[in-house]
Amino acid sequence: MKGFTTKAIHGQRSKPDAHGALRMPLYDTASFEHPSSREIELAFGGKRPSHVYTRISNPTIEDFEQKMRLISGGLAVLALSSGMAAISNLVMTLCEAGTNVVTSRHLFGNTVSLFEHSLKPWGLEVRYVDMTNLKEVEDAIDEKTRLVFLEVITNPQLEVADCKALSALTQSKGVPLGVDCTVTTPYLFNSKEFGVNVEVLSTTKYISGGATTVGGVLIDNGNFDWKKSPKLAEKAKKMGPMAFIATLRMEVYRNLGACLAPHNAYLQALGLETLGLRVDRSCENALALAKQLQNHPKVKRVLYPGLPEDRFHKLAKAQFGGRYGGIVCFELADKEACFTAMDRVKLIKRATNINDNKTMILHPASTTFIEYSEEEKAKMQVGEALIRLSVGIEDLEDLTEDLTQALET
Numbered sequence: 001m002k003g004f005t006t007k008a009i010h011g012q013r014s015k016p017d018a019h020g021a022l023r024m025p026l027y028d029t030a031s032f033e034h035p036s037s038r039e040i041e042l043a044f045g046g047k048r049p050s051h052v053y054t055r056i057s058n059p060t061i062e063d064f065e066q067k068m069r070l071i072s073g074g075l076a077v078l079a080l081s082s083g084m085a086a087i088s089n090l091v092m093t094l095c096e097a098g099t100n101v102v103t104s105r106h107l108f109g110n111t112v113s114l115f116e117h118s119l120k121p122w123g124l125e126v127r128y129v130d131m132t133n134l135k136e137v138e139d140a141i142d143e144k145t146r147l148v149f150l151e152v153i154t155n156p157q158l159e160v161a162d163c164k165a166l167s168a169l170t171q172s173k174g175v176p177l178g179v180d181c182t183v184t185t186p187y188l189f190n191s192k193e194f195g196v197n198v199e200v201l202s203t204t205k206y207i208s209g210g211a212t213t214v215g216g217v218l219i220d221n222g223n224f225d226w227k228k229s230p231k232l233a234e235k236a237k238k239m240g241p242m243a244f245i246a247t248l249r250m251e252v253y254r255n256l257g258a259c260l261a262p263h264n265a266y267l268q269a270l271g272l273e274t275l276g277l278r279v280d281r282s283c284e285n286a287l288a289l290a291k292q293l294q295n296h297p298k299v300k301r302v303l304y305p306g307l308p309e310d311r312f313h314k315l316a317k318a319q320f321g322g323r324y325g326g327i328v329c330f331e332l333a334d335k336e337a338c339f340t341a342m343d344r345v346k347l348i349k350r351a352t353n354i355n356d357n358k359t360m361i362l363h364p365a366s367t368t369f370i371e372y373s374e375e376e377k378a379k380m381q382v383g384e385a386l387i388r389l390s391v392g393i394e395d396l397e398d399l400t401e402d403l404t405q406a407l408e409t
């Protein structure tokens with residue numbers, strides 16, 4: 001089994017199904033019975049792999065995790081209730097009071113809120129840097145740094161991270177590199193090949209197959225020596241490379257209770273089967289619309305790493321194999337012009353969320369970034385004239401027609 005989609009569809013069943021069901025059944029149950037006291041003792045002691053309680057593991061969730069492991073080439077995978085749960089579980093597994101995280105000045109809004117409002121009060125220091133400036137990243141890392149965390153393509157700035165260079169740096173400092181690859185997924189970007197240690201995904205986006213459910217995933221690529229991570233050092237002596245995911249499953253993930261619902265795992269595994277087809281279509285549509293927008297007299301500027309003149313084009317081409325994701329941002333004259341165009345779209349949805357099957361349009365400065373001051377927005381490069389388009393898989397002619405009429409005077 002070599003191909004991405006073949007793996008995503010077939011996976012590898014750990015046990016034959018009692019009824020020969022072709023699709024992994026939905027095990028909607030909280031608990032599992034064991035044949036004897038001895039068997040349940042072995043299960044609780046971690047001596048025999050078996051499901052005991054769905055907050056820790058479940059056959060339907062495990063099937064989704066194993067498919068994610070196969071398509072990513074990672075060592076071990078943990079599925080969680082949301083992308084935010086994946087990020088918070090990652091940080092809480094590696095960091096503690098008095099330590100710091102080095103992260104990007106361009107981050108998903110809820111991730112900033114997680115750091116600023118939920119984790120700082122527990123004594124975590126957060127250092128925001130320009131991830132395109134390696135010297136700045138290097139200077140921010142010290143002996144108390146437990147994680148370097150960033151997004152592979154930031155939103156809405158569409159800044160592409162040079163993961164190979166950042167990985168060489170973090171590796172030399174003995175600090176793990178965690179990258180949120182929600183907008184690329186393992187289909188566009190093999191994070192392991194580029195030295196990422198832990199890949200983070202909000203599976204709510206591309207993977208769910210059309211925004212059916214909220215979910216998240218952590219993928220340990222197996223390329224970081226967890227003995228170098230102070231909180232995991234002791235465990236790594238016994239468990240070796242499995243120390244990270246095992247600590248999550250038997251401690252942080254179990255105790256925080258952010259488990260994925262089996263029903264959601266079922267839908268996400270279903271979405272995964274068509275991931276490649278949908279991402280191809282979304283990227284083709286996005287590139288075509290980016291080119292059309294570039295030639296439109298009302299559009300001042302287009303941000304899309306697929307455009308040859310984009311400042312991240314070469315890097316994106318090398319990392320993502322010739323496809324550039326489904327998010328296109330563009331600038332009009334001012335906020336007024338953005339609102340007018342947005343009010344005129346008929347097919348395209350005025351909504352937040354990205355990488356759905358449906359195309360969506362949003363004005364980030366007045367929505368996802370509304371809680372920030374003008375000064376903060378300027379720092380984050382979220383301008384008043386910027387529109388974000390998350391391009392879906394509709395027929396291109398319909399999207400072109402809708403955007404064209406929306407931009408007319």
Ligand SMILES: *Cc1c(COP(=O)(O)O)cnc(C)c1O
Nearest residue numbers: 082083084108180182202204215
């Ligand atoms: C949506 C998103 C998240 C959060 O994921 P949820 O599943 O909504 O919790 C994190 N990072 C990025 C880049 C996202 O787009």
